[in-house]
Amino acid sequence: MKSAKIRQPAGSEGDFEVVVTDPLLGAFALHSGFDIDVYEADAGWRRVSLEELKGFLRSRYLLPADDLPKASQIAECRLFARVDDIKIPNWKCGRLSALGREEACVRYVQRILYRTGIPHLVSGTTFLVPSAATARIPLKRAGFRQSQISPSALVERRTGCAIQLIERDPRN
8 A cells, every 4th residue: 555544433542543545446444454564765565453554653753642633613714714815706808797707706716615624515696504693794894784685695795696505414
């Protein structure tokens, strides 16, 4: 195997699994029944146990648990990621400029949601998101304002285009 990933299973404090991907078999986690050979530059190939491999990975590549950011810190960092440098895409002026302005606004919203790590699906100017309240935060920071017509809609101030946020449970 040329590469391996580390996965922390739910409910296992401080422990992790080593997941490898084989072109024919796909991804699978190693267990103690595997024969594991590692290559060391000064000693060549050497057989190790899974616990020895984990110890090597832990000492060389993993941060101590108290140095790792919490999920809430990661989410907050993404949620408040910079959005002021995202430009509204240009639209072509002409008799269809309203449609071009709407498409540019949709692409702008997609860029903001992507930058802040908010999963979404889009249909027209409607965005399906896990949490409308969470999605409103970076959009309002980017200059969107609450619509006077609908509580689920936001209006981009420069283009005047409205988008709608609808909550959708990602598990359904």
